Amino acid sequence: MTDKSKTNFWYQLGIQRRVVWALVMRELITRFGREGIGVIWLVVEPAMFIVGVMVIFSAIDAPRDGVSMAEYLAVSYPTLLLWRTTSGRVAKALDANRALLHYNPIRPIDLLYARIVLEFAGAIASFFILYLVFVSLGICRWPNDVLLMTLGYLMVAWFSFGFVMILGALSELSETIERVSHIILYLMLPFTGVFMPAHLVPAQYRDALMLTPLINCVEMFHAGYFGDRMETYYSVPYAMAMNLVLTFAGLVLANHAIRRVKL
């Protein structure tokens, strides 16, 4: 009865790719419109954030071990964009777009994926462009190990995916979590490797700190950039295992939340 060619994995993946792309394009226009610089805001907005934070912290903190505050933040703050701003976007994705589910090819998870794709694209593009600018300005150097830095960045993105899915699903399931989610995001900051690199933490607390998967990913990213200029601590197997667990938990929770979608 069922047409075999249509239940084929690749055929279905093709539909999903097409649908997510359609949703991304729709979101781009609804969010940024066609007026003014339009979609360039996707890159400019996070970039302004990064530059602003760099300027403020450079004014209040001195260079450490030959690494200026601006340089440190330029390769730290962008990791935050991946999980922090995306979380805010995904939390409302199902709620805001549920009417679209009447179109059969659109499945609820596609709504989440579309927002994640869009936010990640903005975060990655703004980091990439700013980094090149900073290198040309002499604030940053070329990476010590491009491959390690790239892999570290991908690990941060992987963590962010799982994290965002979990938080998005939980805020769909519970209003309480939705309300406190920005508090969670804020209080997480010390454990993200951005404002507190592992080598500055006293050794007796460091082991406990390294249990958070995100800091492992960020330290790996830092290791790729700084090389010997900064002491870094991370475990790739641990970070990968934790990311895998987070991704799995995120997908299960998202599936659970989706089952309860109500128009």
Next chain:
Amino acid sequence: MFELVNVYKSYPVHHGKDERVVLKNINLRVEKGERWGILGRNGAGKSTMIRLISGAEFPHSGKIIRNMSISWPLAFGGTFQGSLTGRDNVKLICRIYNLDFESCIEFVNEFSELGSYLREPVKNYSSGMAARLAFAISMSVEFDCFLIDEAMAVGDHRFLHKCHQELFVKRADRAMIIVAHQMDIIRDNCSHAAVLDQGELKIFDSVESAINFYKELNA
């Protein structure tokens, strides 16, 4: 073929402490080309059933088997993003359903007669214009089965006639599920009928007996 098997749907009420059963044990099998009319009073669960069939919601338990492509509820404009233009909304549908945009927009333009409004945000449309756009888009995708929720309040008399022609005459070979509380539309267009009453779907041998049962319910 399209089938609902033992479908059960409830919604949590009172913060999840309780549940309201909307549909219980629904069974319905729609074969290719069959035209089904579903009658039911307000709040009988008609719209919930439509949402389950279109895939916008999931049943609590039971199965929904779709072996044919099913439309969204016809003339349904709820998915239009007000800030998007008519064209952009058509583009979204084309991308989702893998259709050629140029031929699609040509058809929509011709059918909806919206002209230059297609390049304006949908929020500038009158409700009649939005309904015309919605119906035109629905007709540009070739579905095996059309879902029609309630009487289609689509614009003026002339446009209504055009819609009727396009849907019931040109697409006479397609399956249809019409959900309504008016009996005329079902008597005129359906070959099979069922009545939704207190969460249960009663299927009748003939459209006339379904309508009679429904009349008694309302008496």
